Amino acid sequence: MEEKEIIELFHLKGKKEEAFRLLVNCYKERLYWHIRKIVLNHEDADDVLQNTFVKVWQGLTEFRYEARLFTWMYRIATNESINFLNDKKRKVYGNSGEITVMLENVLESDAYFNGDEIQKELQRAILKLSERQRLIFNMKYFDDMSYEDIAEVLEVAVGTLKATYHNAVKKIEEYLRIADPSF
Amino acid sequence: MENFDDRYKRKNPFSVPERYFEQLDKRIEQRIEVEKRPQKVRLVTLLKPYVGLVAIFLLALFVVQVVLPHAVDKDRMLARDGQEVTALQENKAETFEFDAGFNPTNEEILEYLSTEVSDYELLYADLY
Numbered sequence: 001m002e003e004k005e006i007i008e009l010f011h012l013k014g015k016k017e018e019a020f021r022l023l024v025n026c027y028k029e030r031l032y033w034h035i036r037k038i039v040l041n042h043e044d045a046d047d048v049l050q051n052t053f054v055k056v057w058q059g060l061t062e063f064r065y066e067a068r069l070f071t072w073m074y075r076i077a078t079n080e081s082i083n084f085l086n087d088k089k090r091k092v093y094g095n096s097g098e099i100t101v102m103l104e105n106v107l108e109s110d111a112y113f114n115g116d117e118i119q120k121e122l123q124r125a126i127l128k129l130s131e132r133q134r135l136i137f138n139m140k141y142f143d144d145m146s147y148e149d150i151a152e153v154l155e156v157a158v159g160t161l162k163a164t165y166h167n168a169v170k171k172i173e174e175y176l177r178i179a180d181p182s183f
Numbered sequence: 184m185e186n187f188d189d190r191y192k193r194k195n196p197f198s199v200p201e202r203y204f205e206q207l208d209k210r211i212e213q214r215i216e217v218e219k220r221p222q223k224v225r226l227v228t229l230l231k232p233y234v235g236l237v238a239i240f241l242l243a244l245f246v247v248q249v250v251l252p253h254a255v256d257k258d259r260m261l262a263r264d265g266q267e268v269t270a271l272q273e274n275k276a277e278t279f280e281f282d283a284g285f286n287p288t289n290e291e292i293l294e295y296l297s298t299e300v301s302d303y304e305l306l307y308a309d310l311y
Binding site: 017020021024025028029032033036037040042046049050053054057058110112113114115116118119120122123141142144 | 191193194195196197198199200203204207208210211212214215218
């Protein structure tokens, strides 16, 4: 079903829940993996995903198609993830704590990490990026999103995205050359 | 970039518990049901503004009844000529010991009263 059809169904009397179920079914995995790459831990990703869908449910009535439905949901998921990390960092480390340190610990202790040591090294390298670089890198490299779609989610110009992605890749390569001599 | 892709192949290294996505829909549905229910407002939250008003009122009452009277020195007052004297001083000047044997006649009372009347009072006496 097309996005527009889901929205129209949502506004029909008695069809709200049905439309929302379709939405969840269509987008849950994509949103989950986007969130998971930000928060790293499965339990945290599950929490954030549920919060995201609650916000989608609450906001859908007012949704006016200024952006595409999926990029709108992606943006909610991104903001929820970042807010979640900031709150977690504050609770665990106080105001002076570093998110990178916290996430490195999460990565090391994650029970649902199936990658090998090379994959883990890449994740460590990604954690060295700034928040903005990390988001853009994950969306471009792993989610294979177009620059236009990323621009819609993050509300950043395409040119800026390209430059940021390029710098992110350079930084990761630099880190890996030191950490992984075979690279 | 080619090396990068060759090496890491954009593989997703993360996994999820078994049947996670199959069960996810129902869990989200349940969460939405909770959101739909009207939130119970805690009694404390409802009463807060009224408690505040009562507190302000009690504070004002306390200030008026307890603090202010002590702030004003009842013993200090202005004498008739505008000079500040203490009531104690004035009272001392006018206190006398009660003499049970003192029993003035009417003439004596009138004579006493007439010496205490001011010119001002005499002037307006005829008006009444």
